[in-house]
Amino acid sequence: MNQYLEVDKWNIIEDGFNPEQQRSSESIFSLGNGHMGQRANFEESYSGDSLQGSYIGGIYYPDKTKVGWWKNGYPEYFAKVLNSVNWIGIDIAINGAPLDLFKCGVSAFKRVLNMKKGYLKRLFVAELPSGDKVEVEVTRFISMARKEIGAIEYNIKSLNFDGDITFKPYVNGDVRNEDANYDEHFWSEVEQGSFEEGGYVTTRTKKLDFHVTASMTNQLQQNGNDITEDADTEVESMQVSEEYTVPVSQGDEVSLHKIAVVASSLNHSTAQLKPHVKSLTKDAAAIGFATLLYEHTQRWAEIWDGSDVLIEGDDKAQQGIRFNIFQLYQTYTGEDERLNIGPKGFTGEKYGGCTYWDTEAYCLPFYLNTAPNKVARNLLLYRYQQLPEAIENAEKLGFENGAALYPMVTMNGEECHNEWEITFEEVHRNGAMAYAIHNYIQHTGDESYLSEAGLEVLIAISRFWSQRFNYSEKRDKFVMLGVTGPNEYENNINNNWYTSYIGCWTMKYTLESIEKVRSNNSERYSDIQDKIGFSEDETAQWKEIMDNVHLPEDKKRGIFLQQDNYLDKEQRTVEDLNENERPLNQHWSWDRILRSCFIKQGDVVQGLYFFEDHFDEEMLRRNFDFYEPRTVHESSLSPCIHAIMASKLGYSDRAYEFYLRTARLDLDDYNEEVHQGLHITSMAGTWMAIVEGFAGKRAKDGELYFAPTLPDEWSAYSFKILYKGRRLKIRVEAEEVQITCEDGETVQCYVYDEQYQITADEPLKVSRKKAVA
Template sequence: MKQYLKHDEWKVIEDKFHPEFNEITESIFSLGNGRMGQRANFEETYTGKTLQGNYVAGVYYPDKTRVGWWKNGYPEYFAKVLNAANWIGIDIEIEGVKVDLHQATMHDFYRELNMKEGFLHRKCDISLANGKRLKIESLRFNSMADDESGAISYSITPINFSGPIQIKAFIDGDIQNKDSNYNEKFWDQVKVNASENQSFVWSKTKKTHFEVITGQEVQIYQVGQKVDHLAEFETKEKYSALTYNVKVLENETTTVLKYAVNLSSENYSTSEFEIKLSQYLSKITSKGFDQMLQEQALAWAKKWDSNDIVIEGDVAAQQGIRFNIFQLNQTYTGKDDRLNIGPKGFTGEKYGGSTYWDTEAYCIPFYLSTAPSQVAKNLLIYRWKQLDKAIENAQKLGFDQGAALYPMVTMNGEECHNEWEITFEEIHRNGAIAYAIKDYVQYTDDKQHLLDYGWDVLIAIARFWKQRVNWSENLQKYVMLGVTGPNEYENNVNNNWYTNYLAVWCLKYVQEVYQEISELYPKEANLKFEKGQFSVTELAEFEHIVQHMYFPRDEKRGVYLQQDGFLDKIIASVDHIPAHQRPINQHWSWDRILRSCYIKQADVLQGMYFFESDFTLEEIERNYNFYEPLTVHESSLSPCVHSILAAKLGKEDKSYEFYTRAARLDLDDYNNDTEDGCHITSMAGTWMSIIKGFSGQSVQNNLLHLAPFLPKQWKSYRFKINFRQDHLEIEVNREGVKVQNLANHDTEIVIHDKKYQIVANSTINL
């Protein structure tokens, strides 16, 4: 763990420069607004350790896949969200010496991510090689109010000199993804231009032909007054700059205001690019930096009002959960059903910024409870729109009759992951998508969604499971061979319990949905069944699988086995691993990991978290007590599931321990990988640790249930939650539980298995 960042309830603070951790800090201090984002790179030149990163949502490139041995069915590419034009660049040169924080002498340094108002603030005091000393202060944000724009206020104060300095504000589109498989650059130039105080770079992706125009407008202020400096124009391949030669006076501040806009061909006609860019720049510059910053604060205040979790008595925990919520809000706003949630969001390049099953399993509950229902619904519509591609993916692997296999990794619905043990075998992702439909409908009561979208997806997934199982004459059961479960430290296994259980649940659920939409919408449902060539005989086939699926189990221990043969391994708890060999994925060979009993992330326990009402408390506890000591939690998605189950089992200290690990996973760099980007989907799991774990939130029989406890480290915690038409604020403190009904209608809630009626706009104390 690395604990160089200061604890603060609303800020993440680095009060001394740590160049050895700079890429970690760049990830943590990243900014975004759902449409665009970037890592916390310095505006000026920095020749030290850094990962330049600017990203535009929905724009990707099919990077040619790179594998050692090709197999039939492999995707030809890995889709990647692209490192786009760098719009934040401001180079400073003083008497021939360029400001470079890696080369300068650092007298003082301060950097903060202000999560309450959504901006990045930095101050430093440096000396250059030529003896010139100056202070730099920058503040920048990606606007939530104008979500295709960002703005920077960059100030320079000479400490020991007066004289000329050169300020160059630039846009650089000649960039390359760090994870480019063949060191290829993915952008071609369409046009560059510079005039007066504006310039732009217009680029087009190779192959996919997305176009993005990135423009800037620059203003110079000295001693608080705007000055009319004429810029020198510079353009070259994929690059445009505005250079200002200004005279500065000792101890007087010169400020550069830089306004920038990213427009994508996904949202604008390229024939209007230049006009729209000019209009957008005019709109934000007429507002001015201060008004934009004020609007940013108001936009964030609105978000925090609905989804903040307030913790009293534990600053580290408070900072952790707010950091997680902040990054979730920066990554996805739910405005566009063509967009989804990449595991790293706008914070790095790992995993290509593509869509994984993480969205359905971990993220949707957060948006269901904290945002209008359309936000979560758009994530489901994203998958529905890609159903044809999912059917194509299944066809490539030999499935037919409308069976769908949703991709493990995708941008456009086509599978683009090329590790065979994941691409072909980690098929549980199909089940997570079906589960998300159930989760959404149960939470919102939007049964129309089942008719309009859900049925199409569910029947295609069910047809996949029907073909993926096979009948074992030996066992007289259906079995599932050659799969990989969520625990990726077990590949190509037979009868992974989680996958088998999820498949059976899907087949049962599609039968339930058939009955429901047939009764609610008989005419429309029959038309849909005819269009999809559905026959009720399929339901009988599904039910036969449900009744005869094989589940590996150890009767002696009373636990479900992760897969066939799991007990053939040497079973030894994680504390047998020497500390210097952790994490094992960075110290052990893959062969050794696969032969060990150690679990990367919850597998059997993942299923029990999803379907906890299917199991007795004793069953859950036996399985938890067996598997938890074997789990190394080297997936970011693991601690939150253990936290939730530990809470259910009354293991409050253990639940809190796992919450802390999840909440501060990136802030403290638990797994030595934050430099690659933050773990956005794990952040949703952190939220679940409190809401589904500590507060025990669930939906049963159309009622919201809570079973809260208060961690002994806290004095209280408080959160708001949307459930259907209800808007509630819940506080758990040492005196008990307080529930406030914020809606104008009465509601019912179940707390610790007792039902309470709360009248409109009133509060109950328990």
């Protein structure tokens, strides 16, 4: 772990200048608004180690795949979210000398991410080699109210000199990705220039022809009074800048308000980009920094009203959950069904910023419960709209008849991951797509989604599963060979329990969904049959597989086997490992990892989480007790699932330990990789660990359930959820559980398996049951 940040309920605070932590801080203090994002790079030039990062949702580049040995079926490219135009840049000079914190004496440095209001503030005192000292305060935000606007307030105060302070704000499109496979430059020049309110730059990607236009407008003040002098404007290739030199006396303060507009051809025609940006820039200049900031903070107030989790008595836990919620809503707002949630969001280049199965398995529950139905529905529609590509992906691997294999990694529906054990074998991701549809309907009651889009997806996925299983004469069972389960420390295994189980469940759920759509909307059902060439004769094969599938287990231990022959491995537990060997993926050879019994993340336990109602509690306990001690939790997705299951089984100390790890994974840098970006998708697991773990919330069979527990470290906690369009507030105290319906309608739910009716007039109060392991 790397703990250098202060604990605070509503703020992330770095007190003191830490150049060795700069990349990590750039990740942690990132800003975004679901449309675009920005790492916490300094506005002024910085010659120390830094990963420059400015990103726009949906704008990507098909970087040519780089592999040592090409195999049939490999994608030709790895899609990458692009480091896009640098709109934050402001070069500063003091009496002609550049302000560069890597070369200055720095004191009183503080960086504060205000999560409640959604802005980043930086304060410091810098002494240049000349001895000139300045006090600087910078505030930056990316507007949640106006998705194409970012703004900066840069204040400089002379502490000990008379002379000149020079500001040179700029917009620069000549940027590069650090992770470019062949050091390719992804952007090319289109146009740059100036207009009455400021300057602009237009660039385009060398492939796919995405266009981005970014502009700036700048306003100066000295000691609170506007400065109206014209700037010296310089237009260069892919960059435009404005230079202002302000004479100051000791004690004077000069402020620059820089407002930027960033728009792309994803939302505007290339012909309209420049006029749109020019108009928006003019409007933003008239509105001004203060009003833009106010609108932005008001939008954050609305978000927090529905999504905040209050924890009393444990500031580290409180800070962790709020940081995770904050970053989730900075990454995805659900307004655009073409966008999705990359594992690093807008905070770094790793994983290419693409979509993984993390969205359906981990992120969807958070948005289902904290945002209007449209947001979660858009996540599902994202996959529905990419169904043709999923079918094409399966065809490339030899599947037929409209079978669909959703990609492990994608931006546009095409598979763009090029590690064979992931691309070809980690097919369990298909199950997450089906489970997401089921989960959505359970929470919203919106069964119309099945006939609109969901059934087509389910049938295509079930067609895949029916072809991916094969009959084994030796076993007289259907088996699934050559797969990689969620535990990626096992490759090319046979009969991964989780993959086979969720494959069979998908076919069963598809059969149930076929019956619902046929009964409720027969006309639409006929349309679907005609559209995809579906006959119910196909389902006979599904039923045969479901009735005769091989699911490995060890009857002596009473557990499911992660895969065939798992017990042939030397059985050790994590306690047997030397801490100097952790994490294994940074210290062991891949061969050694594959031969070991150690598990990267929940595999069987992931399945038990999804399908806990299929098994009695003792079966859940035996499997958890066997597999968790062998799990090294070297995936960010692992601790949250174990927190939920530990809480279910009454292991309160372990549940809290897992929660704290997932909540502070990035703040405390558990995996020593936060410099590469944050773990956005696993952040949703932090919310799950509280709401589904400690509060025991479940939506099943059209009913809502709670079984709240309370960690010993907390005196109380509370949160809100949306269920079938109604907002509930749940508060858990030492002796009591309170549930309030905030929208005035009656809601039925179960608390500790007892049925209650909740109205706004009479909040439900139930004595809290103490957990027993």
